[in-house]
Amino acid sequence: MRRGILAAGPIRPRSHDPLDIRSLREDFPILRRTVQGKPLVYLDSSATAQKPRAVVDALERFYLTESSNVHRGVHELSLRATEDYERARVRVQQFIGAADEREIVFTRGTTESINLVARSLGDQRIGRGDEILITEMEHHSNIVPWQLLCERTGAVLRVAPVDDGGELLIDEFENMLSSATKLVAVTHVSNALGTCNPVERIVELAHSAGALVLIDGAQGIVHERFDIQRLGCDFYAFSGHKLYGPTGIGVLYGKLDVLESMPPFLGGGDMIRSVTFEKTTYNDVPHKFEAGTPDIGGAIGLGAAVGYLQRVGMDRITASEQTVLTYGVGLLESLPRVQLVGKAGRRSGVVSFNVEGVHPHDVGTILDQEGIAVRAGHHCAQPLMERMGVSATVRASIGCYTLSEEFDALAAGIRKAIEVFD
Amino acid sequence: MSDLRDLYQEVILDHSKQPRQFRALDDADVSADGFNPLCGDKLTVFLRNAGDRVDEATFQGSGCAISMASASMMAEAVRGATVAEIEALSQTFLDLVTGKIDFDAAAPRLGKLAVFGGVSKFPVRVKCATLAWHTLRAALDRRDTPVSTE
Numbered sequence: 001m002r003r004g005i006l007a008a009g010p011i012r013p014r015s016h017d018p019l020d021i022r023s024l025r026e027d028f029p030i031l032r033r034t035v036q037g038k039p040l041v042y043l044d045s046s047a048t049a050q051k052p053r054a055v056v057d058a059l060e061r062f063y064l065t066e067s068s069n070v071h072r073g074v075h076e077l078s079l080r081a082t083e084d085y086e087r088a089r090v091r092v093q094q095f096i097g098a099a100d101e102r103e104i105v106f107t108r109g110t111t112e113s114i115n116l117v118a119r120s121l122g123d124q125r126i127g128r129g130d131e132i133l134i135t136e137m138e139h140h141s142n143i144v145p146w147q148l149l150c151e152r153t154g155a156v157l158r159v160a161p162v163d164d165g166g167e168l169l170i171d172e173f174e175n176m177l178s179s180a181t182k183l184v185a186v187t188h189v190s191n192a193l194g195t196c197n198p199v200e201r202i203v204e205l206a207h208s209a210g211a212l213v214l215i216d217g218a219q220g221i222v223h224e225r226f227d228i229q230r231l232g233c234d235f236y237a238f239s240g241h242k243l244y245g246p247t248g249i250g251v252l253y254g255k256l257d258v259l260e261s262m263p264p265f266l267g268g269g270d271m272i273r274s275v276t277f278e279k280t281t282y283n284d285v286p287h288k289f290e291a292g293t294p295d296i297g298g299a300i301g302l303g304a305a306v307g308y309l310q311r312v313g314m315d316r317i318t319a320s321e322q323t324v325l326t327y328g329v330g331l332l333e334s335l336p337r338v339q340l341v342g343k344a345g346r347r348s349g350v351v352s353f354n355v356e357g358v359h360p361h362d363v364g365t366i367l368d369q370e371g372i373a374v375r376a377g378h379h380c381a382q383p384l385m386e387r388m389g390v391s392a393t394v395r396a397s398i399g400c401y402t403l404s405e406e407f408d409a410l411a412a413g414i415r416k417a418i419e420v421f422d
Numbered sequence: 423m424s425d426l427r428d429l430y431q432e433v434i435l436d437h438s439k440q441p442r443q444f445r446a447l448d449d450a451d452v453s454a455d456g457f458n459p460l461c462g463d464k465l466t467v468f469l470r471n472a473g474d475r476v477d478e479a480t481f482q483g484s485g486c487a488i489s490m491a492s493a494s495m496m497a498e499a500v501r502g503a504t505v506a507e508i509e510a511l512s513q514t515f516l517d518l519v520t521g522k523i524d525f526d527a528a529a530p531r532l533g534k535l536a537v538f539g540g541v542s543k544f545p546v547r548v549k550c551a552t553l554a555w556h557t558l559r560a561a562l563d564r565r566d567t568p569v570s571t572e
Binding site for chain 2: 357358359360361362365366369376377378382385391392420421
């Protein structure tokens, strides 16, 4: 069998030893660069993760050796591109443990995945008086598509509250479920606070109420291995670029029977079986939802990213990240004039904080001068910021390559910010 | 660090910690809201007019040190100025923070406001410095006074 672009390397962890972060960092050439003359301290992986060489190599090989369109050509390059594009789909299927590769729809990212569901399933099944239940900790991309759907259909958007620590009040959530609830859309992990939601319990409760469940997995899929079939959600949306893949590619996982029952989202090439001016029949899933030429290179790059993660081992990544994050949270908590925002018992990837007397943007600028990249602002979660009683925060977010020492650099940068403002 | 000191000059830090003219104006003739959706900075600028002059300018809001200091110093600077004078001042300020003119060219016309010259080295912070001025312009526009966009 031909060794395709994605065939390189065994899909097995290299070992069960703890992750050697320093040697793993060698796979990420960008981490060697300097910023403002100082070593880059990249604490903005929740915005976008850096890419391992394996991903960039896969992109390069696609564009330099087999670039062509998929699903239509009779020629060699097109066959190869189609094969690698579809192999990437299988890679993603295996990565999340989906039952069938047809459950993997390639999109542009989490936002498009959510909008696809809101437009297709939403317009088909949700009507006046129906309810969509979300939470206070959603990213704008898991709020606005539902607001638009409510405007179109007369449905009602309901919002389950979080407590002062930024954790979902699960009892309140449960009380808000009723026979009117048609869809529950909840984030797996809060992008602003790092709170891990009890998604299995959420799915169970929502399903007993007869609602479908969409999980916004943009931040959830990147930090730990999970089994989508055990989770049992109807949809799971995520982006490639936060998962060490390229920008411009994302995934909507949907249960096969649900996807099959849904009308198309965008119309165009590739999503049809036959077209006449009288009647068009649609292609099968997932192609029904992939109108137009897809981001072939992006999908192949994403396939390479999940292949890389499987080789490294998601469990080792989780263990390593939890150690680094626990260190970082402890260190920040110990700093005078630093207040953490969000105190969830289970957190992933993110620590959000404020420095007394220094606005987050000023902290961000001063840290940048030290070569430290963080995010400062409302993190596209304005309602959550309001709930937490802040207008903005500084967010440090980590990836598989983050070292504990990078939090030491952050702490030194924060001390500098305090100095500047004293 | 020197770029940082250029950005966060003493005067700017002072105004950000203790903003002047920081209050609502009950007898304002016009007010306007300014919002930087990217970072969440929010401002309201209040103006009271007397003849063709701005007799009193105040503001309220929240934001970073640069946006707060800029609003504070702007409110002080425009008191007693005519609309034409404010437009000229505003343009010079925008030119300075976007690096179109340097500190030496701006200083004679801007006075104390020239301390914002350091912003030009931080392109992502230009919007913080100009938010108050854009809001002021919106307030003046609402009064149907012609405001030059150039």
